Ligand code: OGA
């Protein structure tokens with residue numbers, strides 16, 4: 001697979017389409033029945049999957065774990081150990097959790113979300129200056145994958161590089177609103193710190209040196225970090241489409257700032273989809289495919305998707321904490337034994353992410369196809 005130079009079809013800006021006031025969505029956005037959100041009531045009573053068979057579209061009213069980070073650096077060893085245990089449990093049982101008291105300024109979180117909302121509400125020509133291509137994906141985009149005739153997701157996005165510094169080019173970030181570049185610089189700095197702390201906890205929980213995962217990603221100056229800001233316009237037929245199709249994140253770890261007012265993220269749990277209820281001022285953390293590979297599948301990346309609704313737009317900021325793109329990633333030696341051989345061959349993240357960049361979101365197909373057993 002090589003990277004594609006351009007989109008196979010003229011790009012459809014979903015926000016502009018939604019704003020045109022159409023009553024039905026174009027066929028290009030209608031998902032096959034098996035992928036549709038059958039139950040758009042986010043607080044639906046728990047369904048019993050054994051009664052209705054193994055259907056992958058049940059929704060449940062449970063929530064992902066919420067973890068208070070305040071004791072991580074508080075000096076109380078017992079409380080710190082308990083927090084590590086909660087993170088360990090969340091990583092193994094869910095692959096997703098929310099964190100509060102994470103050290104990132106609440107003002108900055110609010111500011112970052114608002115400045116991006118303003119960005120998307122500017123006239124189309126202001127945004128089109130940053131129109132992206134599938135070569136690097138940097139900029140203003142509306143699809144993931146280059147398969148001609150693919151069924152599209154109900155969202156637009158902006159994608160930018162924050163780390164390594166050699167790839168951080170503020171000229172590629174929106175110039176308007178005028179405060180965007182400085183807010184996002186500051187936001188990136190704080191999120192990278194938070195990500196470092198969480199990677200340390202995960203390394204310790206895996207029985208590895210505390211700097212193992214960060215070093216595997218290239219160390220603090222070389223790791224890859226990028227931001228994908230998602231804009232999900234309100235949709236006249238939310239039951240027929242998805243804001244973002246089911247996928248696992250290809251990178252290392254994702255730190256998501258969800259919309260404070262509108263839910264939409266759903267996490268796969270067995271045969272069910274759990275709609276995440278964001279806690280005020282929390283981040284949502286999940287592990288991507290690279291941590292599944294490095295941990296030799298002790299930790300697994302989890303499928304997730306986004307549903308849309310008919311009355312509110314939704315904005316989310318997904319900060320991806322990734323390996324530097326040219327380092328071969330493979331299972332940690334400490335986690336490979338005679339009984340549990342390495343499940344994945346070494347591969348750089350550059351090679352790895354070509355798959356999703358070409359085919360678009362496709363559940364866990366890629367990481368599962370690599371397992372050598
Ligand atoms: C993503 C993602 C979830 C959301 O950008 O990879 O899963 O809630 N986003 O927008």
Ligand code: NI
Pocket residue numbers: 247248249254304
């Ligand atoms: Ni994702």
